[in-house]
Amino acid sequence: MNIAVLLKQVPDTTAKIIISEGKVDENSVSKWSMSPYDEYALESGLQMKDANNGLLIAITCGPDRSKKMLTDAAAVGADTLIHISDEGVKDSTHTQQLLAAVIKKFDANVILCGKQAADTNGGSTGPGVAEILDAACVTLVSEVSFTDGKYITMRPSNNGTEKVSVDGISVFAFDKGTTELRRPNVRGIMMAKKKAIESMTSTDLGVDLSSSNVTLDSQTPPPEKAAGQKFDGAEHVPTVVSKLRNEANVI
Amino acid sequence: MITMAYEALDFYDVDSLLSEEERMVRDMVRDWVDEEVIPNIENACREGVFPDEWRVALGEMGVLGAPLKGYGCPGLSYTAYGVICRELERGDSGLRSFASVQGSLAMYPIWDFGSEEQKNYYLPKMASGEWIGCFGLTEPDYGSNPGDMITKAEDKGDHYLLNGAKMWITNGTIAEVAVVWAKLDGVIRGFIVEKNDPGFSAPEMKGKHSLKASVTSELVFQDCKIPKDRMLPGVKGLRGPFSCLNNARFGISWGALGSAQACFDSAKDYAMSRIQFNHPIASYQLVQNKLAWMLREITKGQLLAYHLGQKKDAGVWIPEHISLAKMNNVDIALEIARVARDIHGANGILDEYPIMRHMANLESVKTYEGTHDIHNLIIGRHITGIQAFTREA
């Protein structure tokens, strides 16, 4: 069983984001991490690998710095590491085509990814890749296992959860999963250091990135948080309750 | 517990000099400390226990006996070992003490001076954390002067008989394996004593105001009978325990920086958010002076530790190099903890902040593994060629 896990490196949730000239200034990001939903996808992939004696292919499309994340994935058990250069990538359909090309190259049976990346929150990668591969796609899953030739997965339904089975090539996009990504250990880190990362470009993969009808015009920081309000004394309780109920909508 | 994202102070980017492997090990330990240690440390201190989950986790991460190679040991660099100590001690000095004792004081002598059988039998289980080790050198009447120890071993033909007592022994009560230094015919030798050996007991010492999450014990030997194959064949004299101490002290020189960085981090955040006289206290020159001094000393300490790590890995070091780094880095860490306590005002005494705990811990760290002044004497002897430890000699 070939398990492809799609990973994206994003600014760490604790990192400060600075916008300069209408664009996120990537050089100012102090720490890059694996996107949190991707971590759940990776953990599920590792469990599937362990249970089915599979091969786990960790794939990322991004700048050179994202290779570090592949080494981190190797430290917890990824077998094959593929880095696709994001040079020339103009929109998410390009990324999807590149990822799909690698997935085909490695004959992956199942593809796991996060439901969205923590930086762009686009949410299109899983469904987009499935579309290109003509594969089944289940989104917002919390776990996936392989039993009797079928993938069994859990996802939220209207008012509870639903269990979905699919067969054939399938893409699963993870929400918060049931198991946190395992911690690496020294042995894994030492093995990861020796593992080669295979780098590929759009040309290597035969993907044409010339046309795109999307441009990112500008980025702006979120509005400053309004100053808090302070109330002193029991006589304000009704005002506070009313504000919490009607303005903040928290009770 | 007030938690803010930890941004490790690294003013000169010293960590960029680490190898990728060393950085990965750092991140692994750092994440674990954030997730498992910091949320639980105050409780562990209040109860005066070393949480057993931490033993298991250290074994699973594979960091115990970090720089030792073979016999199931990790085989990392000394620099990586230093980084591990620093990250652990950012959590708590008691946690780092556990790892120092296990790796440098209990595993190391078996690894360096043990027989092939001893290495094969003990080391894999100690590297995995299954067996805890301790190191018995200090005695009630012999601290800085261990050479005059009175614990003795007698050769009884088919076994050794140990008599005497050790004190202040980290991990003693929870250890399966004790490496004990005792005199055989007047010569210091290392012996491996197991928890259930007859005549051996390890009662815990209670009432510490420092290293509360670390177990400290007496080791008592009353006609303690151990098999002949438990003596470490490879070393005689003080060189045995001192070789172990060199490695542990090296780790402490990094570890103390972890405490210092935690105190700096907390002091910086506190100073930025605490308003007095209408402005954050961080905006006042006196407070900035304190923060600038902390940053200065931490940065110098980091360079000292890193360079010492390189020397250790290259095998070009002398014990005096280690004395300098242990002495300096613990000294500045303790002073930084005190200044951080001051910046936190009254809040500094609460266990909501890590300050007072680090400060109290560092008092032990200043004393164990060679007191601050003993290291001064070691360096003094190096400079002058005159030993000033004793009037005799």
Ligand SMILES: Cc1cc2nc3c(=O)[nH]c(=O)nc-3n(C[C@H](O)[C@H](O)[C@H](O)COP(=O)(O)OP(=O)(O)OC[C@H]3O[C@@H](n4cnc5c(N)ncnc54)[C@H](O)[C@@H]3O)c2cc1C
């Ligand atoms: C929490 C904790 C854990 C410990 N864990 C261990 C352990 O696992 N294994 C172990 O073997 N030991 C352990 N120790 C013991 C530690 O190593 C000793 O406490 C240390 O060596 C100092 O000995 P002492 O306490 O007897 O102090 P002393 O040697 O009595 O020193 C008291 C003071 O006198 C000074 N002094 C001593 N001699 C001189 C001199 N010649 N000239 C000038 N000043 C001098 C010292 O610097 C110090 O300030 C631990 C101690 C603590 C506090």
